[in-house]
Amino acid sequence: MPNILKLNNIISQVRRDIVRMVHANSSGHPGGSLGCTEFLIALYFNVMNHNTNFSMDAKGEDVFFLSNGHISPVFYSVLARSGYFDVSELATFRKLNSRLQGHPTTHEGLEGIRMASGSLGQGLSNAIGAALTKKLNKDDSIVYSLHGDGELQEGQCWEAFMYAAGKKVDNLIATIDYNKKQIDGSINDVLPMGNLTAKLEAFDWIVLEEYQGNDIESVINTLERAKELSGHGKPVVIIMHTEMGNGVDYMMGTHKWHGSAPNDEQLASALSQNHETLGDY
Amino acid sequence: MEKKDTRSGFGAGLTELGRTNPNVVALCADLTGSLKMNDFENENPERFFQVGIAEANMIGIAAGMTIGGKIPFTGTFANFSTSRVYDQIRQSIAYSGKNVKICASHAGVTLGEDGATHQVLEDIGMMKMLPHMVVINPCDFNQTKAATIAIAEHEGPVYLRFGRPAVPNFTPADQNFVIGKALHLKKGTDLTIFATGHLVWESLEAAKTLSDLGISAEVINIHTIKPLDNKAIIDAVKQTKCVVTAEEHMLNGGLGDSIAQLLSRELPTPIEMVGVNDTFGESGTPMELLEKYGLDAKSIVSAAKKAVERK
Numbered sequence: 250m251p252n253i254l255k256l257n258n259i260i261s262q263v264r265r266d267i268v269r270m271v272h273a274n275s276s277g278h279p280g281g282s283l284g285c286t287e288f289l290i291a292l293y294f295n296v297m298n299h300n301t302n303f304s305m306d307a308k309g310e311d312v313f314f315l316s317n318g319h320i321s322p323v324f325y326s327v328l329a330r331s332g333y334f335d336v337s338e339l340a341t342f343r344k345l346n347s348r349l350q351g352h353p354t355t356h357e358g359l360e361g362i363r364m365a366s367g368s369l370g371q372g373l374s375n376a377i378g379a380a381l382t383k384k385l386n387k388d389d390s391i392v393y394s395l396h397g398d399g400e401l402q403e404g405q406c407w408e409a410f411m412y413a414a415g416k417k418v419d420n421l422i423a424t425i426d427y428n429k430k431q432i433d434g435s436i437n438d439v440l441p442m443g444n445l446t447a448k449l450e451a452f453d454w455i456v457l458e459e460y461q462g463n464d465i466e467s468v469i470n471t472l473e474r475a476k477e478l479s480g481h482g483k484p485v486v487i488i489m490h491t492e493m494g495n496g497v498d499y500m501m502g503t504h505k506w507h508g509s510a511p512n513d514e515q516l517a518s519a520l521s522q523n524h525e526t527l528g529d530y
Numbered sequence: 531m532e533k534k535d536t537r538s539g540f541g542a543g544l545t546e547l548g549r550t551n552p553n554v555v556a557l558c559a560d561l562t563g564s565l566k567m568n569d570f571e572n573e574n575p576e577r578f579f580q581v582g583i584a585e586a587n588m589i590g591i592a593a594g595m596t597i598g599g600k601i602p603f604t605g606t607f608a609n610f611s612t613s614r615v616y617d618q619i620r621q622s623i624a625y626s627g628k629n630v631k632i633c634a635s636h637a638g639v640t641l642g643e644d645g646a647t648h649q650v651l652e653d654i655g656m657m658k659m660l661p662h663m664v665v666i667n668p669c670d671f672n673q674t675k676a677a678t679i680a681i682a683e684h685e686g687p688v689y690l691r692f693g694r695p696a697v698p699n700f701t702p703a704d705q706n707f708v709i710g711k712a713l714h715l716k717k718g719t720d721l722t723i724f725a726t727g728h729l730v731w732e733s734l735e736a737a738k739t740l741s742d743l744g745i746s747a748e749v750i751n752i753h754t755i756k757p758l759d760n761k762a763i764i765d766a767v768k769q770t771k772c773v774v775t776a777e778e779h780m781l782n783g784g785l786g787d788s789i790a791q792l793l794s795r796e797l798p799t800p801i802e803m804v805g806v807n808d809t810f811g812e813s814g815t816p817m818e819l820l821e822k823y824g825l826d827a828k829s830i831v832s833a834a835k836k837a838v839e840r841k
Contacts, residue, residue: 365626386598
């Protein structure tokens with residue numbers, strides 16, 4: 250049984266990290282970061298078998314790829330809070346000479362990052378590649394990936410969906426952050442996606458719906474279910490319904506905080522809603 | 531002179547790697563026969579990945595496969611290996627520093643009858659602009675085979691460019707291919723011809739004609755466009771003081787462009803460039819196209835005469 254109280258404390262602290270990092274240089278993407286906080290904490294603090302003594306080759310451990318690289322604040326915070334690097338480094342986010350680039354990169358040698366992402370649509374292909382190598386290496390670990398829902402407008406995603414099912418890449422669990430929003434507005438206004446579940450089922454993936462993507466216990470249960478379903482000839486995808494900006498009241502229910510930073514007053518409000526539990530960086 | 535296609539040199543090199551290096555894996559986007567990857571596939575079915583007509587996905591998968599120690603070789607036409615997937619190469623391979631070998635056949639106009647949609651002439655330029663990308667364009671079957679084997683030992687991204695037509699196979703079968711090392715093929719005192727790929731042979735033919743005209747041409751094979759062998763180039767030009775570059779590629783962004791940059795900084799010298807001048811190719815036989823686009827021995831002779839006059 251996961252210790253929900255402990256995980257909730259981490260969630261509160263990671264949300265603080267996210268809004269503080271974005272506020273500190275008046276740039277970055279808080280909305281999607283807050284929406285996926287529970288998911289990344291579920292992976293790194295409960296579900297994944299991983300080693301914070303970082304090795305690029307990840308032999309014998311689970312691997313995660315962040316395809317929607319713009320939600321780097323939550324990724325950096327969760328990596329630091331789980332021990333990949335010191336939390337003090339979060340203060341360098343998006344600043345000159347930082348390893349915490351605007352979008353994640355291997356280029357600066359930051360522990361925990363195995364692929365650059367930011368230009369959208371590439372992460373599922375990368376995850377498939379890592380999963381194929383795990384099979385060749387007789388390594389029964391699992392490869393996880395996270396994708397934005399708007400990101401699925403990139404054609405490469407569908408090349409990858411077709412490949413993974415057609416070639417039975419069944420050590421792969423992809424998750425779609427289904428917040429139904431993107432930079433220019435709601436997905437339905439920008440480019441309607443239709444029935445995502447039916448589309449992914451038609452591509453022959455096992456599709457799980459997670460309707461409570463901001464409930465850590467529910468997310469863990471769904472990921473555990475996905476693990477049980479993996480290894481049976483089909484890849485697994487979780488359609489994870491989330492609220493962009495979750496945990497900061499004025500950021501919720503709108504697409505406007507996709508890529509905007511809070512001002513001093515807004516930061517104070519966000520911090521008052523999320524208490525310091527593990528110590529601010 | 532025996533004629534063989536350079537793509538078969540790639541196929542032969544890949545087959546040998548399949549037997550000697552268990553970490554080598556190969557990916558192909560529905561062009562296994564054209565890329566001569568069948569023997570590798572047949573001998574190593576578990577290490578061969580047919581991705582279908584989905585080049586972006588192929589590049590992304592190759593990048594991911596390096597995590598865990600594999601050395602992926604991707605195979606498709608040069609156009610689909612570069613311009614179609616430039617951003618995937620840029621982010622997932624080059625910026626991410628992944629050990630992927632992008633192997634590109636049917637480069638240039640000598641792809642022939644399929645025409646300009648398939649005849650990429652910008653690929654060297656695109657690939658050499660990516661930080662830390664190694665760019666190699668061998669000249670014949672033997673050299674392509676040797677280069678294929680050599681790049682498996684190089685840690686980091688490589689672009690290996692080769693072609694479709696059968697061309698003279700004139701370099702030694704037992705050559706030791708050293709990335710970044712220019713090869714002196716013919717001595718000469720009046721000018722140096724720096725050539726790459728299929729135009730190395732055309733340059734040797736041109737040198738014979740020039741000799742009949744009383745012009746002594748040195749021929750150097752620049753099989754590696756990046757990293758460029760700066761020292762070999764400077765040393766040669768110090769002696770001959772006059773240069774022709776020759777490539778089956780756009781003038782913008784190609785070998786000539788790299789050599790001109792180097793010489794303008796280090797040793798300003800008259801240069802004439804043989805290459806494609808800001809135009810697309812078209813359908814035709816390889817030799818017809820080399821002639822029409824000014825990429826044959828005759829064009830190299832004309833360029834050499836001009837260069838010598840400018841000394």
